[in-house]
Amino acid sequence: MEENFKMIAKTFFGFEEILATELRNLGAQNVEQGVRMVSFKGDKGFMYKANLSLRTALKILKPIYSFRANNEKALYKGVSSVNWSKFINANQTFVIDTTAHSEYFTHTEFISQKCKDAIVDQFRERTGQRPSIDKVHPDLRINIHIDKDQVSVALDTSGKPLNQRGYRSSTNIAPINEVLAAGILLLSGWDGQTDFLDPMCGSGTFLAEAAMIACNIPANINRKEFAFEKWKDWDNELFDKITDSLLSKVREFHHTIKGYDKAPSAVSKAKENIRNANLEEYVIIEGNNFFDTEKTSEGKLHIAFNPPYDERLDIHMEEFYKNIGDTLKQSYPGTNAWFITGNLEALKFVGLRPSRKIKLFNAGLEARLVKYEMYEGSKRTKFQQ
Known part of the structure; x- marks a missing residue:
């Protein structure tokens, strides 16, 4: 033993x-x-x-x-x-x-x-x-x-940090760390029981992590190696047995996981990464500007994303964050929307009151994970039912 x-x-x-x-x-x-x-x-x-x-x-x-x-x-x-x-x-x-x-x-x-x-x-x-x-x-x-x-x-025991899952061969500017993305999804209560949308999906990290959580796929199944594989007591047979046991617990998924990005280069990178992760059957990626979209799914929708918040980007941050709030309010009823930002000043322009605010760090920068609850109809009718 x-x-x-x-x-x-x-x-x-x-x-x-x-x-x-x-x-x-x-x-x-x-x-x-x-x-x-x-x-x-x-x-x-x-x-x-x-x-x-x-x-x-x-x-x-x-x-x-x-x-x-x-x-x-x-x-x-x-x-x-x-x-x-x-x-x-x-x-x-x-x-x-x-x-x-x-x-x-x-x-x-x-x-x-x-x-x-x-x-x-x-x-x-x-x-x-x-x-x-x-x-x-x-x-x-x-x-x-x-x-x-x-x-x-x-x-x-790990070797390279465990955020290096092995599926991300292509990235855009400032991609979110895979462990940070997975943690945000778990903090947000994502469990695969509704439809999911990342409206600014970049290289597709949230999409891959969301699909693996929904289907109970082990996070590091695509990694090429772990440090313990070079140890004197490495037991290949035991490792294979444990891998098979974990894969036997993968479950069916009956909703949609969707990603939008307006940049064609991001769409193709995200598709490539989802392909590398063997998650194509679960994830749909489309070239769309979130601000021109509306909710297409019936029932509850879970949104999680990492919007730009770097002033060096060619974006007017106040207007951009105001557009996030307006789009959620006008086009996404029946939605729980979560996003992380390091631009605490721009956050004020969303114009919605967050129901949760959690302090995190993104690449050493202090950030906030915020949750906005978009009700069907007005909030008042929600509480009068």
């Missing part, structure tokens, strides 16, 4: 609760929320499952050792006390990623260098050989996290 061990899933600010919910739904044990991270326990099979399935995790780390250090000598000694031959051979490659919030250690490059020396010296003394550094495609990715004098050493 495989042993359970602790893991840490990294995420964006504001997504901790939905990531914790995702983990519980997958069957994780000892789930605890932190800041931009959630810790949990599971076995090797669950580590594979979490990397394949989690929509709002950026990376999954497996902590292997922690110690206290307030100078470089103690840091070197602490890293040296790990038996590195358990994880890597002398003829393999590794890389170290470091984050530090400490008065004792201020330069992450220096920390990485010291930790590298400790690992390399251990191999040289024992075998006469040493593993080398490969920053692009290493056999082992090591994560060093220092908080004050507390040093945590972890193995990166």
